[in-house]
Amino acid sequence: MKPLGLLLVVLLAIIGVYGVDRNNFKSCDQSGFCKRLRPFKPEKSQYTLNLDSVIVHGNVLSAEVTTVNTETEKKITLWRYALKLSALVDGTFRIELDEADPLYPRYRTQLALNGEPKADGLKLISNENGKLTLSNNQGQKVLITSEPLKFEFLDKNGDVAVVLNENSQLLVEPLRVRKERTDDEDPGNAENAIEVEEEGTWSENFKSHHDSKPRGNEAVSVDVTFPDADQVYGIPEHTDKFALSTTTSGEPYRMYNLDVFEYELDSRMAIYGAVPVLYAHGSKRTVGVFWHNSAETWVDVVNYADGTVVSSLVNLVTGGQKRRVDARFMSESGIVDLFVMLGNTPADVFRQYTTLTGVAPLPPKFSLGYHQSRWNYVDEADVRSVDENFDAHDIPADVIWLDIEYTDRKKYFTWDLEKFAHPAEMVANLTAKGRRLVVIIDPHIKREAGYFVHEDAMEQGLYVKDKDGNVYEGWCWPGSSSYLDFFNPAATKYYAERFRFENFPGTSKDVHIWNDMNEPSVFNGPEITMPKDCRHYKPPQDGHDGLASFWEHRHVHNEYGLWQIRATHLGMLERSDNKYRPFILTRSTFAGTQRYAAMWTGDNAAEWGFLQASTRMCLSLAAAGISFCGSDVGGFFKYPEPELMTRWYQAGAYQAFFRAHSHIETKRREPWLYEASTTALLRDAVRRRYALVDFWYTLFYEHTLDGTPVTRPLFQEYPKEEDTYTIDDEYLLGDKLLVRPVLEPGVKSVKVYLPGRDTNTLWYDVDSYQAHKANGYFTQEVNIAKIPVYQRGGSIVPRKERVRRSSTLMANDPFTFVVALDANNTASGSLYIDDGETYDYQNNKYVYSKISYEPNRMSYTLVNPAAQYSTRAWVERIVIAGIRNPPKSARLLQGDRSSALQMTLHRGNDVLVIRKPAASVATDWTIEFAY
Incomplete structure (x- = not known):
C-alpha cells in the first residue's frame, strides 16, 4: 500500500503528517443539522x-x-x-x-x-x-x-x-418543495424567499466541498x-x-x-x-x-x-x-x-x-487462532519465510495475511504475477500445515482501461453515481477509483461472483477475505469519505422519478460497509456451494455487522494508550453485538518496544480476534525479530491462546444459542455491584474467566477487582490455582511474564496443553478439564466440538456437552444425544482446584467400561489431579468418587 508520487502528496495533505488533523472532520457546529437541532429545547412538545x-x-x-x-x-x-x-x-x-x-x-x-x-x-x-x-x-x-x-x-x-x-x-x-425566487419578486416576500435564503437548508459547504442537499x-x-x-x-x-x-x-x-x-x-x-x-x-x-x-x-x-x-x-x-x-x-x-x-x-x-x-454465526475454528499480518509481505518467498519461522521458533499460527501489494497494481481479484506468480502453490504450502491465507479486497475499484472489474462495472452500470447521475470518481490507494454500489442487486451479484474459484485463480476454500477502507474511505472526499449527495440504487417504483428514484449517500452512509461485507459473505458461500464457513474481517461496522464479519479497531499506534483503548473498545462493541473484535497487536503505526509488545501479545491472547499487523514503513516485528527473551514471552502468550481455542470455540457456539456477548463487562454477571459499573480495564470471557491485562509500563503490581462478594465467589489464579475470595479490589503482583487471569469458582474450563503449530493440527489432541470449585464444592462447564469449517453441524454433526462436578461424582453429558461427531479427542487430565476434602478413590464409568483412576493431591494449593482417565469426549461418562 505504499503511496507514491501524486497519491502520496494528496494523502499527506488530507491526513496530516502528525496524527489527526481535526480540520478534516466536522464538529457539531459544522454539521448543519447538529448545529440546528442541538439547541432545540422547547418547553412543550409540538x-x-x-x-x-x-x-x-x-x-x-x-x-x-x-x-x-x-x-x-x-x-x-x-x-x-x-x-x-x-x-x-x-x-x-x-x-x-x-x-x-x-x-x-x-x-x-x-x-x-x-x-x-x-x-x-x-x-x-x-x-x-x-x-x-x-x-x-x-x-x-x-x-x-x-x-x-x-x-x-x-x-x-x-x-x-x-x-x-x-x-x-x-x-x-x-x-418541502424548494421555492426559487425570480428577479421580479419582492425580496422582502419571506414566504417565497425563506426556502432559498435560510442558511444550510438547500446546500452546505465544508472546506472546499459542496453538498447540494437536493x-x-x-x-x-x-x-x-x-x-x-x-x-x-x-x-x-x-x-x-x-x-x-x-x-x-x-x-x-x-x-x-x-x-x-x-x-x-x-x-x-x-x-x-x-x-x-x-x-x-x-x-x-x-x-x-x-x-x-x-x-x-x-x-x-x-x-x-x-x-x-x-x-x-x-x-x-x-x-x-x-x-x-x-x-x-x-x-x-x-x-x-x-x-x-x-x-x-x-x-x-x-x-x-x-x-x-442477529448473532455472530459460528466462525471457522482456525479464525480463533493467531493471525500474522503486515502491510505487506512482499512476495511468495517472504510468505514462505514467515511461515517457516513460526515453526523454527515453535510459535503456533493459523493465518498469514496479504495486504494490497499482492495485487496487480491495486486491482482486486488479481495477483502481482512477478511477486506472487504461484498463488495456488503458496496456499497449498500453508494448508499442508493447517494454516490459511487472508487477502484484502477493498470497495474502491481502479479506473483503468482493460481492468475487467472496472470495464464490467461501467458497462453494466454498477457504480455509485455522483449528484448529477454520472459515475462517481474518487481517490484511493489505486489513484482514480470508483465504488461499487452494493445497494444495486446486480452489483452485489457481480461482486459475489468474483469470489468463485474460477474467477479468482489461486484461491481455494482456505483463502479468506479482509474488507478494509469500506466506510467508504475516499482520500479527496469530504471528511475522507464519499460526498453525501452521491446517488445509490433504489428499486424502481411506479410514479417515482427525479429525487424519488434514488437514495442519497447521506441516507445510507453508515450501512455502506455492511452491504459490502454482506456481498462478500454471499460470494464466499456460493464459491463452495454453501459448504464452508467464511471468515471475513471488516473495518467499517454498523448494526448487524456481526452476522457477516469480525472487526478490528483500525489503524492504531504502538503506544500504551492504544493498548488501553483496545480493551474498552472491544468491550463496548461486544455489548453492541460484535463480540469478534480485536486490535492490531503491537500497534499499526510506529514500533513497539519489547515491554509494550509483550503486554500487547498477552492482552491480545485474551481478545476474540488475535492478529498482529503493522504499517508498511515500520520496522519488521515478527516475534522472532526481538531479543530471545522477548520472543520467549511472545511465544508463551500465543501458546496460552492455543490452549484455550476450544474454550473460545465453545463460547462462540453458545453465543449463537443465547445471543449474549462472548466478552462481557463485569456488571453483566454482577449487576448489583456498583463498583463494576465503570470498570473497563478488565472483563469476563463468558462467565468463567476474568482477564485484567497489564496496560501500564514498568508496573510490578496492578489493582484487580474480583466481583461476587455477596455470593461468596472464589476466583482462582490460572497459573497457580491460588484461590481469592471476591472482596472488591486487591493488589496482584505481576512480572513481565504474567498478566492476571482468574477462573471463577464453580466453573469448568476445557484446555488443550499439547500446543502444535496450528489449531487444525490439534483437532484430535486430548483435553485437560480444569475444575474450579465454588464454596459448595461444585462446578459446571461445557464443551463444543465439530469439524471446525463446514456447516455439517447444522445437520447434527457435532458434540455439545455439559460437564458438572459434585463431591460424589463428575458427569459429562451430551446435550443432544441425536447429534454425533466422530472425534479421536479424549480427556487426558482433570485438574480440580480448591478441593479441601479429597476422595480416596475414583472410578470412570463409560458405556460398559469401568476403570479405577489414578489421582495425585497437591496439598500446597488444594489441587487434585486425575491422570489419564482416557474418557472419550464423543459419549457420556461419569466419574464416581469414594471417601
Missing part, C-alpha cells in the same frame, strides 16, 4: 396524538400525530405524521414516526435487522383523560400521553423504565430518559470510556463511519464504526434503545449524577441527586425508528438486541 385515530390490531397501534401552530388564536395543523407502535417478542417495543404523506419516500434502514422482528401481542387497556395504556403479553406496559406527546415504558413491576419525549425534543423535519433539511431527533440509571453504555465505535460521559460541556458522540488517520484517544469523534444501540444500567434494572438509522447521527448524554452544570441545576430543583440519565439521538435523515428493550437484566437486554440484529 406533537399531539389524535386519539380519535387510534387503531390497535394484532401487535400494532397505529394513529395520527400532528404538529400545530399554537401562536395563533386558533390552532392550525401544520404537519401530519403516521405513528406505529409495535409490541415484539422478548419484551421489546418499536416506535416508528414518519410523515403521513411525504413529498418523497424517506429512507428506512434496510440491512441492520436480522429479518422482520417477531410480533408479540398488544392490548389496549384504557383510553381516558388524554392517555392510552397498552400492555404486551409479558405484562410490560406503555403509557402514551396525547398532548404533549410522550411515551412511558413500564417494566413488569409497574415502574417507569424508559421515557420518550420527556424533554420535548422529538422532531421530524418535513420534506431534498433540503430532513433531520429527525428523539430524546430518551432512563429513570434510576447510573450509567449508559454503547454507541460504538469511540475511544473514550466504556461508561459514556456527559456531553453538555463538549461535543456530542458522533456516529459517522470515517477513516480517521491515527485516531485520537479518549475522544467522542467518529471513527470507523457506528452502532446506534444504547444501554442504561442501574441497580434496579437494565434497559436499552436501538436507534434504527444509518445516516450521520450525533448523540448527547446527560448523567444527573456526574456533577455537570445541567445536572446540578436539575438536582437543585428536584431536591437532591437523581439517578437518571438522559440521551438524545439526532440524525440527518430517515424516520424516527426506535426499539425499546425493557431488559430487565444486562444479559436480557444484550440478548434482546441480538434478537433484532
